[in-house]
Amino acid sequence: MADGQVGILDGTTFMVCDRAGDIVPSPDTPLGLFAHDTRLLSKWVLTIDGERLSTLAIDDIHYFENRFYLVPGRQDVYVNSTLSVRRVHTLDSGLHEDLSIVNHDGRPVDLTVRVEVDADFADVFEVKDATARKKGRHYRRVEAGRLVIGYERERYRRETIVSATTPVEPDDDGLTLAVHLEPYGSWRTRLTAEPDLPMPRGLERLTIPGRAGRPRDKERRLRDRLAEAPRLETGFEPLRGAYRRSLIDLAALRFSPFLAEDRSVPAAGLPWFMSLFGRDSIFTSLQALPFAPDLAATTLQVLALRQGSRVDDFREEEPGRILHEMRYGEMSVFEETPHTPYFGSSDATPLFLVLLDEYERWTGDVGLVRSVEQEARAAIDWIDHYADLTGSGYISYQRRNTRNGLENQCWKDSWDGISYQDGRLPGFPRATCELQGYAYDAKMRTARLARAVWHDPAYANRLEREAAELKRRFNRDFWVSDGEYMALALDGDGRQVDALSSNIGHLLWSGIVDESKAAALVRHLMSPALFSGWGVRTLAEGAGRYNPIGYHVGTIWPFDNSFIAWGLRRYGYADEAARIAAGILDAAVFYDGRLPEAFAGYSRAETKYPVNYPTACSPQAWSAGATLLLLRTMLGLNPVGEDLVVRPTLPASLDFVALLDIPGRWGHLDAYGRGPAGAGGRGHQPAPQQLSAP
């Protein structure tokens, strides 16, 4: 979200407005009220006696509520108003604005309050790409006390109904309210903009993801949720703030896809990714396991229910494949885009299996592992058959949907995300390295489940044999011997795509790297070419396509770094993991604890502060999750059998961290860590402390 914009969200419903609480129409910015991937308000501008208002203060009370304190008049004139105005925005099925005006003068006053309203019903994809091209018919209808704005295309219809709790005069362009205020009197109304989807019965549940009801319920649920999460104690105040921020943002991004009944999964990020993503929900659930294991359970169940069962080129569906993205906007519904759901990712399927095992290790919930046995086996079959496009035993991808499918079906899915060191783009199919790591890990972990839960030792042996074979070949085929690192990918001819990238950190996480090669990878990860001081860049300085503000070719992604840190710990590089944790958590301080999707790859020594990536999403689920996973890696938390093992290694200047009441199969346990600073050395704060608690 850009500067000067204010957002509130509740699951997949969200509103982005300016600092006065207005939505001023703009074709290419995400200003508006959105629900189910559709813009329900593209204009919402409040005036009093024809003048817009000036903002004195904004209070973002909750993620679903904002308060604006304003006075009439423009910002460039001397303001000495005798009126004060308060707008309170809350979300549930639509937008509610509680508007109140107070007269501070000894004389009565008559005012004309006006709200200009429009709704373009743009698909969020049209907004993102600034390509509104509506094929249907817009209409509006003035009824008693309300304005109905609608859009119709064949039998598809969307409406926004605008009304108020006090008498209004509606017209085609908005509502007018005549207001009389006595001396020192006050006035209030509630303006509402709600979607109306005149759909056949039963369909509401298919189209509108569920939401918690009233603001007060939401407030209580958030309080409960925060109280259920482990308690963090640390001398580094910003970490407490970032931890709390992460829990709140993950709560805000939760929504109930219709298959989840009352339970929820995280949407990926505001504003462009407010929907179900296979990859993002799996990574976020992994990050959040020690803190909120219910996210993993719901994610696994929803993704299992929606697992691919047939071959569909347009949606890139294949039997056993786990979905990439689910959308309900007009372009998806009319099959102009393939997101109903779209299956074009090659990592979600092995990662589904990784999450399943990690979930069981934490929770001991064998019931869930039993209930998705068939889906898990289908996922293994997908890895072995549909994903192996070249017959080489590696997962590779080449899009089936050549019209608007994704070229890169790994997490670096922009068009230039995968390149040779000299900047050329490889041919297809592409087998990126981290996919092989995920496949290896998936087989090792599924083997454990097969033995322990499904009681199928023969299947477990087979999977372990295949995993060992994959690891052996991988270490031979991907190893760039003169550079001593793993290639980013193999191209369509099986040649190495030799760029040095952050992907090598994911390989450590998956455990596919030979012990003898790990030290070299760690040296690269911590080298100035990859490590900026804040974190590991997606692509190393010196690569042909390196760009410190390139989405997947030089920026730093907090989520990426959290998994790299986990990987470093897996291979015994605890100090290096702590350095990455320190860099990312220091960066978080500059964002008030809310890590963005990505920030620029400039060297820390050069800029002293992390430079914003221009269109980063925030909050972003797996960035919020990064703080959680970094806590896990610093404390060295690992479920082993029925116990939780704690092996803390904190950054040099962090004196202590305690995480209390960590839920799991052990009940609740506490973890304590002391850093070198806390063990007697003189601590120093790497980032500015605040004078008071936030």
Place this chain on the structure above:
Amino acid sequence: MADATQEFFHGLARRGHDRRLRAIDEGSVRFDISRDGRTEHWLVAIDRGDIRVTEEATGGDAVVEADRAVFDRIASGEAYFLTTVLRGEAAVAGSPRLFATLRKLFPPPPTSEGTRRRGRGRG
């Protein structure tokens, strides 16, 4: 394809069992398919992968309503069940879980090919 709907249900009845449906312990979906003011009914009962098809006008844990022309397209794989419903061309009521399972019964688009081993269509 005038008989796609009939063929689809007869095919289901002949199939008798589909392992992809084992996620549903027990459940049934009724299809009300109308043409020229007349409505035909099929009740598809699923029990751990076993499928039973009867022509019953009542019952069902979930109901699908569609015109015959629309359903012919779904039954032949030309139209996709979910988007057809989301466009308002067919109506559904009942358990979302059943619909998630049910969609696996419908044939895939006739043009999509199976596995693509050894870089078939490499470009």
